[in-house]
Amino acid sequence: MSPYTAGCTTVLPGHARAVNAPSQLRTRRRGEAASCGEPPPLSRLRPDAPLEIEDLLRGMLAKDSEQRLAASAVYEALLPWAHKGFAKGSPHLLTADGLELDPCLPFSRPFGGSARRGATAAVAYTPTVVDQPVPSAAAAAAPAPLTDAEADEAAGRAEQLVGDGQFAQAADILAAALARAVDAVQVEDLSLSLAHVKFVAGAHREAAELFEAAIAAFTDRYGADDAEAQRCRYYAAQSRMELRESTAALIAFNAYATSEPDPDDPASVTLHLDALAQIMRLHAGAEHSPAARSAAITLRSATVRHLGSNAPELAEVDGFISRLGRFQR
Incomplete structure (x- = not known):
C-alpha cells in the first residue's frame, strides 16, 4: 500500500471513490489524487487527532507526487507514536x-x-507451524496431460473444419492439443494432422517443416520404409515445389521414389507415379533434357508395371518423350 492510499483509507474510510476496471490504469496514470479527491481535514472527522498526525496525513495526500511524503518518511514520522505505547x-x-x-x-x-x-514471557507456548509446499506458478498453470481420446477428438474435429474450409480454426485446435500432448505417439500423430492442414491451407513453408519433422520421427520409430514416412516424403516434396524450391523438391521426390509402392494400394501407386512425373517436369523446367528423358522413361516403365500397357496415362508420357526428342536434335 502506498502512502497516498494509506492516507485515503485513513481519512476517508468507506468513502474512497471506486474506479471502473477499464479505466483504472488510465486513472492511475493521471495521478493517484484522482481517486480520492480533496481530503477533508482530519480534525473534522477526528477532533481528538493530534495536529502532528493531521500534518502527516496532509503530506501523504499531497496532490503533487513530488511533494508527497515517501513511505520511509511516513514510517519515521509514525515511529515515535508507536513507542509512546497504549492509552491508559x-x-x-x-x-x-x-x-x-x-x-x-x-x-x-x-x-x-x-x-x-x-x-518476560507470561506463557511458555510456541505453536507448531507446518510449512506447506507452495506450487510454483508454472505448475499451477500447467494444463492437464492430453488423453488419447482427446487427441482423437481434436484430430476428428480438425478434419471436419478442414472440410468446411475453416483451416485456421482446425490449426488452432491441433496446436492446442499439441501443447498438452506428452506421449510421443500423440505428438507425432497430431503434428502430422497439422502438417496436412497447413498443406491444404496453402501454408507450404510450415507444412514442409512439419512433414520433414514427421519423416524423421516415423523413420526413427518404424524404419526408413515405413508407409507413413513415405507419404510424408511425398507431401514434403510437394510443399517444396509449391514454394518454387526446385532443388529441394527434386531431392525430396527422388527420396520418395526410391521405394516401390504397395501394388494393392491404389493411393500409394498414384502418389508414386505422380512423384515420377514431377521429377520429369522439374528436370525439364531446369532444361536438363537428358535427365528429363531418363525420368520420362522411368515413369513410362512404372506406369506399364502398375497400370498396364493400355493405361491412358501412357499417351501423355509418350508425347512428352517425343517432344524432348525433337528439342535434342
Missing part, C-alpha cells in the same frame, strides 16, 4: 507467547513477535 486503560496487544507486541518490528514467526527489551 486500553488492553495491550500480546503475542501468542504472552509477550507484549512491538508494532515497530516485524513478526519473527506466526502469532509471535519481537519482545520488548526486558519483557
Whole structure:
C-alpha cells in the first residue's frame, strides 16, 4: 500500500471513490489524487487527532507526487507514536507467547513477535507451524496431460473444419492439443494432422517443416520404409515445389521414389507415379533434357508395371518423350 492510499483509507474510510476496471490504469496514470479527491481535514472527522498526525496525513495526500511524503518518511514520522505505547486503560496487544507486541518490528514467526527489551514471557507456548509446499506458478498453470481420446477428438474435429474450409480454426485446435500432448505417439500423430492442414491451407513453408519433422520421427520409430514416412516424403516434396524450391523438391521426390509402392494400394501407386512425373517436369523446367528423358522413361516403365500397357496415362508420357526428342536434335 502506498502512502497516498494509506492516507485515503485513513481519512476517508468507506468513502474512497471506486474506479471502473477499464479505466483504472488510465486513472492511475493521471495521478493517484484522482481517486480520492480533496481530503477533508482530519480534525473534522477526528477532533481528538493530534495536529502532528493531521500534518502527516496532509503530506501523504499531497496532490503533487513530488511533494508527497515517501513511505520511509511516513514510517519515521509514525515511529515515535508507536513507542509512546497504549492509552491508559486500553488492553495491550500480546503475542501468542504472552509477550507484549512491538508494532515497530516485524513478526519473527506466526502469532509471535519481537519482545520488548526486558519483557518476560507470561506463557511458555510456541505453536507448531507446518510449512506447506507452495506450487510454483508454472505448475499451477500447467494444463492437464492430453488423453488419447482427446487427441482423437481434436484430430476428428480438425478434419471436419478442414472440410468446411475453416483451416485456421482446425490449426488452432491441433496446436492446442499439441501443447498438452506428452506421449510421443500423440505428438507425432497430431503434428502430422497439422502438417496436412497447413498443406491444404496453402501454408507450404510450415507444412514442409512439419512433414520433414514427421519423416524423421516415423523413420526413427518404424524404419526408413515405413508407409507413413513415405507419404510424408511425398507431401514434403510437394510443399517444396509449391514454394518454387526446385532443388529441394527434386531431392525430396527422388527420396520418395526410391521405394516401390504397395501394388494393392491404389493411393500409394498414384502418389508414386505422380512423384515420377514431377521429377520429369522439374528436370525439364531446369532444361536438363537428358535427365528429363531418363525420368520420362522411368515413369513410362512404372506406369506399364502398375497400370498396364493400355493405361491412358501412357499417351501423355509418350508425347512428352517425343517432344524432348525433337528439342535434342
